[in-house]
Amino acid sequence: MHRFGVAILSAVVGLYLLVGPARAGDGEVCAQVSASRKGIASDEIIAACTRIIDSRQATGRELAAAYRNRGMAWSERREPERAAADLKEALKLEPGRARQHVG
Numbered sequence: 001m002h003r004f005g006v007a008i009l010s011a012v013v014g015l016y017l018l019v020g021p022a023r024a025g026d027g028e029v030c031a032q033v034s035a036s037r038k039g040i041a042s043d044e045i046i047a048a049c050t051r052i053i054d055s056r057q058a059t060g061r062e063l064a065a066a067y068r069n070r071g072m073a074w075s076e077r078r079e080p081e082r083a084a085a086d087l088k089e090a091l092k093l094e095p096g097r098a099r100q101h102v103g
Contacts, residue, residue: 026051027062030069045073064093 029048032040049070052058058066071086091097 030066032069042073042076046070046077049073061094064090064097067093 026048029040029044030052032045049066052066053063053070067086067090071083071090074080074083074086
């Protein structure tokens with residue numbers, strides 16, 4: 001039953017993400033993973049980061065941050081496969097950042 005609820009929630013979030021392009025405040029919401037959060041739910045962070053990624057307007061460091069922050073939000077929701085995929089994509093875009101955290 002729990003998996004069914006998660007599947008429905010994922011479908012609703014997916015449909016929500018298809019509604020439109022990145023919005024003006026998406027950068028601020030997406031960045032809340034690494035900030036104080038200000039009461040923003042992980043679903044909202046995932047949606048904002050996804051709109052940034054899907055807009056194809058973000059590049060380089062900004063795109064890597066969107067993938068990284070969305071990955072952290074997926075991790076918070078205990079969805080390790082999605083988290084790992086996004087964090088891997090962030091590392092592809094910014095491989096030097098991984099070296100900064102090693103050691």
